[in-house]
Amino acid sequence: MVCSFCNENETEGWLKSYCVDCAMLKRMLVLHEPKKCVDILRRCLIRNENQISHKIKLELRTQDKELKTVTFEDDSSYIEPPTTRSKNK
Numbered sequence: 001m002v003c004s005f006c007n008e009n010e011t012e013g014w015l016k017s018y019c020v021d022c023a024m025l026k027r028m029l030v031l032h033e034p035k036k037c038v039d040i041l042r043r044c045l046i047r048n049e050n051q052i053s054h055k056i057k058l059e060l061r062t063q064d065k066e067l068k069t070v071t072f073e074d075d076s077s078y079i080e081p082p083t084t085r086s087k088n089k
C-alpha cells in the first residue's frame with residue numbers, strides 16, 4: 001500500500017496508512033505542536049524568489065561541473081597519438 005500522506009513510499013505495514021518517514025513526521029508534529037514545526041519547515045524549506053534564483057544558479061553550476069567531469073572521464077573514444085619516444089626510459 002502507498003502512503004496516504006506522501007503518495008510515494010510503501011506504508012510501514014498492512015494496517016498502517018503512513019510510510020516510515022511520514023509516520024515519524026506525524027509523531028514529531030504531535031510532540032512539538034504543528035505550529036512550531038510548520039514555522040521551522042517554512043524557514044528551512046520554503047524559499048523566497050531571491051533564494052530560489054540563487055539556488056537554481058548554484059544547481060546549474062554544479063550540474064555544469066558534473067557534465068564536464070563526466071565527458072572528461074567517459075571519453076573512451078580518445079586514442080593516444082603514436083609517439084616516437086620510448087615509454088620505458
Ligand SMILES: [Zn+2]
Pocket residue numbers: 003004005006007008009018019020021022023
Ligand atoms: Zn509517506
